[in-house]
Amino acid sequence: MRKMIRREVKELGELRTSQLITSMGVGAMVDFRDETAVLAGADDWYRPTGEDESRIIHCHNLEKILDRQFFVKPRCDTKQRAIYKRSYSHDIAAYRFPRMLYCPACMRLCSENELAGLQKGELRCPSCRKRLVPSRFVVLCRHGHLDDFPYSAWVHRGKECEKAANGTTPHLKLFNINGRTSLGSLMVSCEDCGMIRSMQEAFVPDALGAVYKCKGSQPWLDHDDFQPCTEKAVVRMRASTGVYMPVNIGALNIPPWSTNVSKVLLNHLDAMEGKSDDALLSYIQRRICSLLPNIPISQIIATYKTLTSDQQQKHPDSLRELYEEEYSALCEEAEDENADFCSRRVDVPHKYQHLISGVAAVDRLTEIVAMVGFTRLQGWDGDMESPCLAPIFSRKQTIWLPAVDMHGEGIFIRFSESTIASWEKRNSRIYQPMMERVAENHIHCENASPRYVLLHTFSHLFIRALAKRCGYQTSALKERIYSTYEGGKPMAGVLIYTSSSDSEGSLGGLVAQSAPEHVSEIIDALLDEAEWCSGDPLCMTSTGTNAQGLFGLNYAACHQCALLPETSCTMRNLLLDRAALIGREEDQTTGYFRNA
Numbered sequence: 001m002r003k004m005i006r007r008e009v010k011e012l013g014e015l016r017t018s019q020l021i022t023s024m025g026v027g028a029m030v031d032f033r034d035e036t037a038v039l040a041g042a043d044d045w046y047r048p049t050g051e052d053e054s055r056i057i058h059c060h061n062l063e064k065i066l067d068r069q070f071f072v073k074p075r076c077d078t079k080q081r082a083i084y085k086r087s088y089s090h091d092i093a094a095y096r097f098p099r100m101l102y103c104p105a106c107m108r109l110c111s112e113n114e115l116a117g118l119q120k121g122e123l124r125c126p127s128c129r130k131r132l133v134p135s136r137f138v139v140l141c142r143h144g145h146l147d148d149f150p151y152s153a154w155v156h157r158g159k160e161c162e163k164a165a166n167g168t169t170p171h172l173k174l175f176n177i178n179g180r181t182s183l184g185s186l187m188v189s190c191e192d193c194g195m196i197r198s199m200q201e202a203f204v205p206d207a208l209g210a211v212y213k214c215k216g217s218q219p220w221l222d223h224d225d226f227q228p229c230t231e232k233a234v235v236r237m238r239a240s241t242g243v244y245m246p247v248n249i250g251a252l253n254i255p256p257w258s259t260n261v262s263k264v265l266l267n268h269l270d271a272m273e274g275k276s277d278d279a280l281l282s283y284i285q286r287r288i289c290s291l292l293p294n295i296p297i298s299q300i301i302a303t304y305k306t307l308t309s310d311q312q313q314k315h316p317d318s319l320r321e322l323y324e325e326e327y328s329a330l331c332e333e334a335e336d337e338n339a340d341f342c343s344r345r346v347d348v349p350h351k352y353q354h355l356i357s358g359v360a361a362v363d364r365l366t367e368i369v370a371m372v373g374f375t376r377l378q379g380w381d382g383d384m385e386s387p388c389l390a391p392i393f394s395r396k397q398t399i400w401l402p403a404v405d406m407h408g409e410g411i412f413i414r415f416s417e418s419t420i421a422s423w424e425k426r427n428s429r430i431y432q433p434m435m436e437r438v439a440e441n442h443i444h445c446e447n448a449s450p451r452y453v454l455l456h457t458f459s460h461l462f463i464r465a466l467a468k469r470c471g472y473q474t475s476a477l478k479e480r481i482y483s484t485y486e487g488g489k490p491m492a493g494v495l496i497y498t499s500s501s502d503s504e505g506s507l508g509g510l511v512a513q514s515a516p517e518h519v520s521e522i523i524d525a526l527l528d529e530a531e532w533c534s535g536d537p538l539c540m541t542s543t544g545t546n547a548q549g550l551f552g553l554n555y556a557a558c559h560q561c562a563l564l565p566e567t568s569c570t571m572r573n574l575l576l577d578r579a580a581l582i583g584r585e586e587d588q589t590t591g592y593f594r595n596a
Helices: 059-065 151-155 259-267 277-291 298-308 319-331 419-429 430-441 449-472 516-530
Strands: 002-005 009-013 029-031 036-039 070-072 083-086 092-094 101-104 107-110 137-140 146-148 174-175 186-190 196-198 234-237 245-252 342-346 356-375 400-415 478-483 492-500
Touching: 059 070, 059 245, 059 319, 059 356, 083 151, 137 342, 151 174, 151 196, 151 277, 186 430, 259 277, 259 298, 277 298, 277 400, 319 356, 319 400, 319 478, 356 492, 400 419, 400 449, 449 478, 449 492
Parallel strands: 002 083, 070 400, 083 092
Antiparallel strands: 002 009, 009 083, 029 036, 036 092, 101 107, 107 174, 137 146, 137 234, 174 186, 186 196, 245 356, 342 356, 356 400, 400 492, 478 492
């Protein structure tokens, strides 16, 4: 990644393509080798030219859910670089942020503007000429706004420095008392008037409100209009958890949209619409046959008619319908090895046939992950119009979103609908307090239910047990939970998969574990692990009003027994309870696998 400032180009470093959509997307502060920058808006990621057309991704269901015409992968050659930006470039843009800088040698604080007289782009202290580093502290609010910490206003209690020359910036220093390194000993002082104040006080609730009001700053966008904001600003360390939380929505590319013929036709559907049979045949011969060598014209025409049939035009209108379509596809076989989605049924382990109704080996899958925005300080509530969802474009975008296609493999396990429905009925009272807290705290989980808790916990424990056998780290495995929505089709399944942005996907190590004997051994192992936690008896007895985790949304689930890395979990490590699998005597929770 590079930076462009005052017509100067400076390369900052490199990022993986997938990181630009997930952990280090638009609006994220990234520590490169020499400087820290905030990644700029995605406005210039795509321009309708021949070169950029090759980065277009289609995923029919996700396009309909998000009301977009297509998705665009980040520009990538042999390296994915970021630039500090003041004008258009072919690389990913970034801006220097924080703009407040600190000298570790003389402890001086200075802003980017104070470096204007130095050589372009040079980050040297005006006093001692030592190299400057970014400020550790920033202010932000729940509407996603971000700004430098107001050191001068903080040390002067919201007033102007009385002794600084008119129109000049006070000389500030940041230092620790007696050489200590704790936040409690960190002080900011004004060299002009002698005022001094502890930085620890800034973290006291409401302390910042007396000297600073949120300006609505969005330093990652081309424009920074500073629209007034009514949200309370808070202080955070630059790299703290919660400063940046990307909002990604992903979907599997499933039949009939996942075949190679379908992917080519998707780019031509508008041009082919309304043509007569003769005109359609002529168009296919001129424009499409060369893109699909060795594919008969009859197959191309048949696929076109399938894609444009009335049934296929009924697209999902919600995440519920999206998951229901994926669930249906996973329950069926799709053995086209050249498609984005290929699965086959395998036998259910005999020991668990009364609990599990189906197992599928997903030899190939493609997940399209789109970035719709990001939040700060709090998770997304699921509302696309929420003021907490920070924008990733300076200009209003209506037809595309940045995304990445991830290729991989997986194992799909479908639970017996009748058995899980019976289990849910027996245990609904026990999980009622948890479901009430989901609603009270506006947790984005439309299908939260005791069934979801069971499936989610099984998924976590299955991943932990699987990681010990298949060679993958737990952070490389992910889950998709298929649980019935209110008023929707019955669903009871989990997809455990791995995926990467490499076009070849993974190497088959995960699918190899889908054999009945392996699945049986993995379930045996996870049930043994679920029986005991180093946090017991406290962990196992954490239920009802004594629940653990964020907002009390976990029962018997902690870091020692059930939680996963954030990259693996679809629900922020919430709605978990290993007693759902093995039972609990204290409140008569019935374990789904207790009689296995």
